[in-house]
Amino acid sequence: MAGVVGWGQFPPAPGTAPPVVAPEPGVVEQQAVQETPTFTAGVSMVRVDAQVVEGRRVVGELTKDDFEVFDQGAARPVEYFGREAEPLHLVLLLDVSGSMKKLLEQMAAASKQALGQLRAEDTVAVIAFGRTSVTKLEFSRDKGDAAAAVGAARFEKEVGAGTLLNPAIVEAAKYMREKAAGQPGRRALLVFTDNDSVNYQAPDREALEALLAADTVLSAIVPAGAKAPDAKRSAFANPDFSAADVFKLARESGGEVLEAGKGEALGEMVERIRTRYSLHYRAPEGGAAGFRRIEVRLSAGARARWKKAEVRARAGYVAR
Secondary structure, three states: OOOOOOOOOOOOOOOOOOOOOOOOOOEOOOOOOOOOOOOOEOOOEEEEEEEEEEOOEEOOOOOHHHEEEEEOOEEEOEEEEEOOOOOEEEEEEEEOOHHHHHHHHHHHHHHHHHHOOOOOOOEEEEEEEOOOEEEEEEEEOOHHHHHHHHHHHOOOOOOOOOOOHHHHHHHHHHHHHHHOOOOOOEEEEEEEOOOOOEEEOOOHHHHHHHHHHOOOEEEEEEOOOOOOOOHHHHOOOOOOEEEOOHHHHHHHHOOOEEEOOOOOHHHHHHHHHHOOEEEEEEOOOOOOOEEEEEEEEEOHHHHHHOOOOEEEOOOEEEEO
């Protein structure tokens, strides 16, 4: 359906099953949301990063007039629109557990060419994680340094054994929020992981709140065959422990997950992140506190040109 927002799929009514949607070729299937995320927004301007795709193809020729934004069903004028004219702040978050060795080797080999697609003013930071996180490269415009940091991260030993995905995402989002504070531009977090870990007392809600606070969209590259956790099994698990679910985190922040394939995924993902749209609108004055739904649609004219297009964006925020 054209104009469907990224994580706008709220939990189905009790006793009903979520719809089954066939995944796009090469894009890992992302399962239905199991809980309603809670976010906070303390500013009057609401920023939404949006991606428009038709099948596997990214639609990159749209303008401000091609979009419509609704807050709680009420149309809001887009006051700022940007895309490639805006600098991009990109954090690469690398799972350096032993099971990720092959994927990281592929990404290291592809990183120089893939990051070379970025513009001179775009910045890249590299963070490695296991049980803890360590920054391998602070934000830098030098794409060669970024590629070298990806290669060096494979040998990182100080992060400890194990893989804690959600705490690493929280730390990366905080890094983005602090280091990119006051700087214009879009913000993206790209995670490399096999999604094979368990988080201790670190629920998805915490990671999603951190992403929203940092105005950051999360996307991921995973090995072939990586899957989201079994929802039925998770329902009976110890509540202090939660299975990693980068699929859900990507979906609900408006991002996407690609399988690594033969290494070409990094270049493709960088291109897809680089061509996302940034839309800003003013939150309604006097609106009620609590969750407010955002819907991003294509205008009638744009839908006529792109009949099968899908819009991916976050679906709401919590106003206080």
